[in-house]
Amino acid sequence: MTPQRQLVIDAVRDLGHATPEQICAQVQSAAPAVNITTVYRTLDLLERLGMVRHTHLGHGAPTYSEQEHQHVHLVCHNCGTVMEAPTDLMDGLAERLRRESGFELDVTHVALSGRCADCPDETQIDPEETR
Amino acid sequence: MTPQRQLVIDAVRDLGHATPEQICAQVQSAAPAVNITTVYRTLDLLERLGMVRHTHLGHGAPTYSEQEHQHVHLVCHNCGTVMEAPTDLMDGLAERLRRESGFELDVTHVALSGRCADCPDETQIDPEETR
DNA sequence: TTACCTGCAAAAGTTTTGCGCCTCA
DNA sequence: TGAGGCGCAAAACTTTTGCAGGTAA
Numbered sequence: 634m635t636p637q638r639q640l641v642i643d644a645v646r647d648l649g650h651a652t653p654e655q656i657c658a659q660v661q662s663a664a665p666a667v668n669i670t671t672v673y674r675t676l677d678l679l680e681r682l683g684m685v686r687h688t689h690l691g692h693g694a695p696t697y698s699e700q701e702h703q704h705v706h707l708v709c710h711n712c713g714t715v716m717e718a719p720t721d722l723m724d725g726l727a728e729r730l731r732r733e734s735g736f737e738l739d740v741t742h743v744a745l746s747g748r749c750a751d752c753p754d755e756t757q758i759d760p761e762e763t764r
Numbered sequence: 765m766t767p768q769r770q771l772v773i774d775a776v777r778d779l780g781h782a783t784p785e786q787i788c789a790q791v792q793s794a795a796p797a798v799n800i801t802t803v804y805r806t807l808d809l810l811e812r813l814g815m816v817r818h819t820h821l822g823h824g825a826p827t828y829s830e831q832e833h834q835h836v837h838l839v840c841h842n843c844g845t846v847m848e849a850p851t852d853l854m855d856g857l858a859e860r861l862r863r864e865s866g867f868e869l870d871v872t873h874v875a876l877s878g879r880c881a882d883c884p885d886e887t888q889i890d891p892e893e894t895r
Numbered sequence: 896t897t898a899c900c901t902g903c904a905a906a907a908g909t910t911t912t913g914c915g916c917c918t919c920a
Numbered sequence: 921t922g923a924g925g926c927g928c929a930a931a932a933c934t935t936t937t938g939c940a941g942g943t944a945a
Contacts, residue, residue, distance in 0.1 A: 668927050689822050735881025742877035750866025858910050
């Protein structure tokens with residue numbers, strides 16, 4: 634366990650869910666010399682060790698969070714806000730998938746996409762925002 | 765409506781859900797001179813017109829499909845198989861989210877991740893496969 | 896002409912790889 | 921000495937942008 638790795642773990646914990654680049658910025662605020670390569674390598678290692686996990690928020694960038702930090706992500710593809718919801722929200726769906734398709738759902742790995750309560754109701758959701 | 769655009773539409777329809785690169789390969793099998801830039805630009809245009817939509821299957825690459833081609837995608841992050849399920853599977857969840865959080869779910873935009881019936885039960889899902 | 900579409904080339908952004916150096920046991 | 925971790929540079933890959941030429945109304 635090197636200082637760099639500890640910093641990456643701390644950053645993941647502090648930021649909740651963040652992209653490798655955000656994590657790198659956070660780490661560099663404490664230790665400016667740390668290279669982004671190290672961040673990528675460390676995240677890869679930590680993930681293999683099961684200490685962190687990554688989630689796809691929809692627009693390209695994977696975000697990393699603690700393994701324990703489990704909830705469903707709701708991403709508004711109008712304003713980009715990421716909300717969190719309890720995982721038991723998915724219980725019914727998970728059960729149905731298991732029974733009907735034999736599919737074992739991993740509720741935390743992907744974010745659900747849609748429009749949050751604060752965003753205006755638009756007939757056509759702008760595809761630009763959902764990248 | 766140019767020949768290139770028609771080819772892109774055909775490719776999207778034929779492939780079901782495919783990445784820009786796969787679509788480009790398909791188009792080029794009919795017209796080798798077509799540039800991938802054109803594919804990107806055309807997909808962007810078609811999406812703005814509401815003729816195609818894209819879905820995030822989890823591992824970085826967005827996939828494009830016909831607008832009418834609506835279902836929930838189930839991605840196995842062990843073998844990578846993409847399964848399709850009827851959207852009404854999500855009705856209960858969508859209703860609950862709307863009521864409890866005011867969140868308007870877009871059921872087709874993201875894929876659900878997990879392990880399909882054909883893949884062996886592993887305690888730890890290999891993070892490598894879930895990129 | 897005017898507007899738009901295309902192909903090519905280059906740029907930009909993100910992630911991975913190679914390599915030499917350093918540290919620590 | 922040997923293994924592993926780090927930083928730097930470069931490569932690889934995906935997507936976007938700028939530009940010049942071509943086509944059609």
